[in-house]
Amino acid sequence: MQWETDTMQVAYRLYYLVGKDSDIFHREKDATDRALASNSLAAAAPEHLTVITGTHTGNIRLSVELRSDEPEPPAPQWETAIDVSLYSTSGRLWLSEWAGELIDTAGNLAHAGSGWYRVRVQARGRDRGAAQGAVQAWVEEHQLTIWPAAPDHDKVHWVTDAFGLHYYDPQRPTASPVYPADALPWAIRTDNVRIRAWAEQLGYDVQGQDRIVAAIHAASLGKPSAGSPAL
Incomplete structure (x- = not known):
């Protein structure tokens, strides 16, 4: 399944995946800090994924791919590409804007029910987004690929944009998955x-x-x- 939009709204450089039970878990206030410290792009916890954009406010282009197995390695046109593990307790996972508006048209992204998923987050244009700050038409593009998989540490395929390299340190160990308990x-x-x-x-x-x-x-x-x- 593939879904795409040119008008994914972001604010304060953030958008999310959220599950039905996300309010029961402590919303980790350091989610953005964890993302910047580990891979510069995304941090996952049960029922929740935080993604960081270069664009401060406005639209980005976003595509979502649901798979039953691990995809091929990322294509070189993506400037930053990482994989993280996310656990769904509810079997429901939705795209969400910063203000909490759910993107129903993308559908339920926990397509295999409750359990562990791997999410590949790929981005390009974060430097353009950061330079412009607020945009109307998108200058930054992301892709999320989601498939069921056993939990594992974050995997950083590469970080090449200046926005990401400002935060990412390859000498730091990658983040471990966050279990529900x-x-x-x-x-x-x-x-x-x-x-x-x-x-x-x-x-x-x-x-x-x-x-x-x-x-x-x-x-x-x-x-x-x-x-x-x-x-």
């Missing part, structure tokens, strides 16, 4: 009843948390807890 806020994944009550008082979705933890355990993806301190 690791992405939950500590205060609601702990077995300590008092901490969970405190988390609920602060507005965490504890009932939703129970549902997600059950799904994690059913999929044998939960990592052993290190325990929690007594209060």
Whole structure:
């Protein structure tokens, strides 16, 4: 399946993939920092992918390809190309603009149901986008290729644009995949009843948390807890 648009809206140099259960997981405030520190382009967590553009505000050209297997190596016309692992708990994954507007026309991108996916993010024109800042007609192009695959560290095929090279350091180790249990806020994944009550008082979705933890355990993806301190 292939989908394409010339009017993917970005703001603050960001757009996303988000899942149905994304609000239950702690939205990592450092997602942009993780992306810039690891590969300059994208960072994944359960039910969520953050992608960084050179364009600050406006349209980019974006194509999405859904596959059942790993694609051929990236073509040389892409200036930056990376692969990351993303886990879908809900089996629902949608394109989203920075402000939260879902792009329904692209369809459900978790095309194999719940489980692990590999996402290849390819970009070109980030330097032009960064130079212009705000654009009407696109000057930057991205492609997302998504296929089911076991979790693995980020893979940086290459980073050649000046925007990416400002952040990317090939001497740094690549980022490891984020498992669902690791992405939950500590205060609601702990077995300590008092901490969970405190988390609920602060507005965490504890009932939703129970549902997600059950799904994690059913999929044998939960990592052993290190325990929690007594209060």
